[in-house]
Amino acid sequence: MSHHQDFWNKEYKSPKHLALxxxxxxxxxxxxxxxxxxxxxxxxxxxxxxxxxxVVDMGCGNGRNMVYFAKEFGCRAIGYDISGEAxxxxxxxxxxVDAEAALESGxxxxxxxxxxxxxxxxAFPELADESVDVVLxxxxxxxxxxxxxxVFRDEVxxxxxxxxxxxxxxxxxxxxxxxxxxxxxxxxGEAGSYIHPKFxxxxxxxxxxxxxxxxxEQFEIRKLEKSHRHILNGRAxxxxxxTVYLERKW
Numbered sequence: 001m002s003h004h005q006d007f008w009n010k011e012y013k014s015p016k017h018l019a020l021x022x023x024x025x026x027x028x029x030x031x032x033x034x035x036x037x038x039x040x041x042x043x044x045x046x047x048x049x050x051x052x053x054x055v056v057d058m059g060c061g062n063g064r065n066m067v068y069f070a071k072e073f074g075c076r077a078i079g080y081d082i083s084g085e086a087x088x089x090x091x092x093x094x095x096x097v098d099a100e101a102a103l104e105s106g107x108x109x110x111x112x113x114x115x116x117x118x119x120x121x122x123a124f125p126e127l128a129d130e131s132v133d134v135v136l137x138x139x140x141x142x143x144x145x146x147x148x149x150x151v152f153r154d155e156v157x158x159x160x161x162x163x164x165x166x167x168x169x170x171x172x173x174x175x176x177x178x179x180x181x182x183x184x185x186x187x188x189g190e191a192g193s194y195i196h197p198k199f200x201x202x203x204x205x206x207x208x209x210x211x212x213x214x215x216x217e218q219f220e221i222r223k224l225e226k227s228h229r230h231i232l233n234g235r236a237x238x239x240x241x242x243t244v245y246l247e248r249k250w
Contacts, residue, residue, distance in 0.1 A: 004119075004143065004201060008083035012062065017198060020061070022093075024068035025138060027243045031167050032072060034223065034245065047163035047247075049073050053133035056080075056159065058120045058152075059140025063090030063113070067097055069134070070112045074101075077113050078127075084117040091115055121148050127159040135160060138169045139241075142204045146190050149204070149214075157218040160248040166219060171205040172226050172242035179205050179239055211244060219246040 011018055032049065039048035049055075051074035057066050060079030069075055081087050094113035101112060120140060135156050144152055156166055173179050173192065182194040188202040192210065195202055206214075208224065215221065223245040 002082075005082050005084075007199060007201065008081075009085045012083050012085040012089060022062065022064050024065050025169075027169055028065050028068065028136070028138065028167065031165075031243070031245060032069070035165060038222075047133060047161065047165065049075060049134060049165075051075055054078070054131065055134040055136065056127065056132050057136040057138075058156075059138065060090055060115070060136075061086050063093050063115075065136060065138065066090070066113060067093055070097055070101075075112075075133075079113065079115045080118055080120055080124075081115075082117070082119045087115045087117040120144070120152060122151060124155055124159065129158055130161045130164075132159045132164060133161060134165045134167065136167050138167070139171075141168075142170045142206075143201060144204070145193070145202065146204075153215065153218070157248060162248055162250040164248045166244075166246040166248065168211075168215075168244040168246055169241060171203065172240040173205045173207045174226065174240070174242075176205075176240040182239075205239070206242065208242070211242070215244075215246055218249055220249055221245070222247050 012020065035046070035049055039046045049069070053073060053075040055066065055069045055075055055077040057077060057079040060066055060081045063079055066077040066079050069077055079087070079090055081090070090113075094115070098111050098113070121144060137156070141149060141152050160166060171179065182196070183192070183205070186194040186197055188195050192206070193202055193204045211224070212221065221244060225243050227241045
């Protein structure tokens with residue numbers, strides 16, 4: 001078992017470092033509302049999300065965001081996570097949602113969710129080209145190194161339908177003094193990455209310019225929003241994040 005996998009299994013069994021939640025991400029809810037409004041205004045130009053959609057969550061954790069999509073749109077979802085414990089928890093929740101959906105319909109509706117305990121590193125041969133409507137990467141791919149991030153990006157572009165959505169949330173380096181200290185004091189051997197002093201894991205942190213250059217060939221950036229700078233008693237204490245709505249180019 002890798003250090004990364006062992007860390008996350010322990011966190012999902014007994015959280016010590018991170019505030020894990022069963023509620024969907026507010027940023028993801030905002031994204032879903034934004035797509036719905038855009039689809040309503042431009043139904044011929046925007047790929048909407050409905051019961052026929054397929055969502056893939058790269059780093060699904062306990063499944064909270066997949067469950068949100070299933071309940072909101074009735075769509076099916078596939079979730080990957082390196083932690084077997086996270087997948088176990090997600091399956092328990094998913095079974096309840098599947099049962100509720102069958103009860104409401106009065107007939108079996110089939111399983112809405114599929115899970116696999118695996119790293120998001122490498123290829124996803126089980127996912128066909130242009131077969132997915134939405135890919136979620138919420139604080140997951142920043143654990144990959146530079147070469148792995150390139151493969152990951154290319155796989156996301158491959159599986160997404162033209163016009164499909166990639167919801168990307170990660171750490172933001174712009175104007176973040178806390179991140180600046182981490183990069184200075186705990187370098188990870190490649191630009192923009194550090195070893196987290198508490199977790200012992202390498203993490204990459206992005207600038208807006210880097211996001212534009214890295215994704216620009218295959219995706220249109222439809223919206224980019226940075227979190228506020230986190231200052232306490234005049235000192236940066238929490239890392240900044242950025243959420244990006246990326247549309248697969250047609």
